[in-house]
Amino acid sequence: MPTKRPRPASTSSTPGRAPRPACGCAERSALFEPIRGFTSLQRTPQTDLKLGSVLAFVAGAANAGGFLAVGQYTSHMTGMVSSVADHLVLGELTLALAGAGAVLAFLLGAMTTAWLVNWGMRHELRSAYGLPLILEAAALLVFGLFGAAIGFMTPVFLPLTVVLLCFIMGLQNAVITKISQARIRTTHVTGLVTDLGIELGKLLYVNRQPGAEPVQADRGRLRVHAQLIGCFFFGGLAGALGFKYLGFVSTVPLALMLLLLVMRPALDDWQRLRAA
Numbered sequence: 001m002p003t004k005r006p007r008p009a010s011t012s013s014t015p016g017r018a019p020r021p022a023c024g025c026a027e028r029s030a031l032f033e034p035i036r037g038f039t040s041l042q043r044t045p046q047t048d049l050k051l052g053s054v055l056a057f058v059a060g061a062a063n064a065g066g067f068l069a070v071g072q073y074t075s076h077m078t079g080m081v082s083s084v085a086d087h088l089v090l091g092e093l094t095l096a097l098a099g100a101g102a103v104l105a106f107l108l109g110a111m112t113t114a115w116l117v118n119w120g121m122r123h124e125l126r127s128a129y130g131l132p133l134i135l136e137a138a139a140l141l142v143f144g145l146f147g148a149a150i151g152f153m154t155p156v157f158l159p160l161t162v163v164l165l166c167f168i169m170g171l172q173n174a175v176i177t178k179i180s181q182a183r184i185r186t187t188h189v190t191g192l193v194t195d196l197g198i199e200l201g202k203l204l205y206v207n208r209q210p211g212a213e214p215v216q217a218d219r220g221r222l223r224v225h226a227q228l229i230g231c232f233f234f235g236g237l238a239g240a241l242g243f244k245y246l247g248f249v250s251t252v253p254l255a256l257m258l259l260l261l262v263m264r265p266a267l268d269d270w271q272r273l274r275a276a
Contacts, residue, residue, distance in 0.1 A: 052186055052228055054261065057234060057238070059173075062074075062254060075173075113171050117129060133171075133259075142164070143161070143168075202215050
């Protein structure tokens with residue numbers, strides 16, 4: 001007599017109905033999957049360039065908008081240090097102190113980034129690289145939401161606004177510098193234009209001596225520098241237009257953009273802490 005084969009167990013308690021997922025965590029995680037690599041701990045040259053391009057755009061927008069707001073570019077520490085020397089020679093001690101305060105704010109921003117990233121690494125946070133960007137986003141929100149009110153009391157709050165913007169630039173420049181091992185910088189383009197010029201000079205060099213080692217341009221670096229310069233420029237256009245037509249609130253989208261980049265690893269950390 002043939003034995004009966006056991007029937008396979010049904011995967012659903014109700015015939016014809018798909019099983020219900022236990023929770024929506026997977027769906028929420030998948031929502032931010034395309035931006036996972038921007039601030040994740042696992043770095044590649046491609047993800048560094050993606051993050052650097054976004055941060056260059058943000059820096060250009062904040063720098064141009066900040067100039068229209070306070071009449072001063074806040075990412076150029078070379079000019080700041082030179083202005084301190086000029087004001088000291090001219091006997092303008094108040095302006096010299098203001099310039100020194102801006103340089104100190106940029107320095108404190110870079111120091112804060114180093115502290116936050118190392119603290120996040122020590123606590124094994126996947127969002128370690130994103131912590132300074134969260135702080136930068138919060139500072140941009142303060143500038144955007146309260147900048148109009150600050151504008152009514154310019155003599156008192158104008159130096160504080162410059163200090164805040166310099167602190168933001170120091171935060172951001174240190175983030176991408178640390179992540180990319182100093183290969184990419186985003187808040188100023190002097191070094192980028194210099195490196196671009198070097199590679200263009202190599203590209204245009206004619207190798208006439210057959211026995212000599214040929215001079216060859218690094219086309220990859222050339223593309224990287226050109227892309228970062230372009231992102232900074234278009235960010236400046238967006239920041240200037242935004243401040244012209246929207247005012248201080250034009251920095252709010254920049255803050256939201258930074259928060260979006262950090263959202264995926266931050267969500268990973270939150271889920272891990274809940275499960276612990």
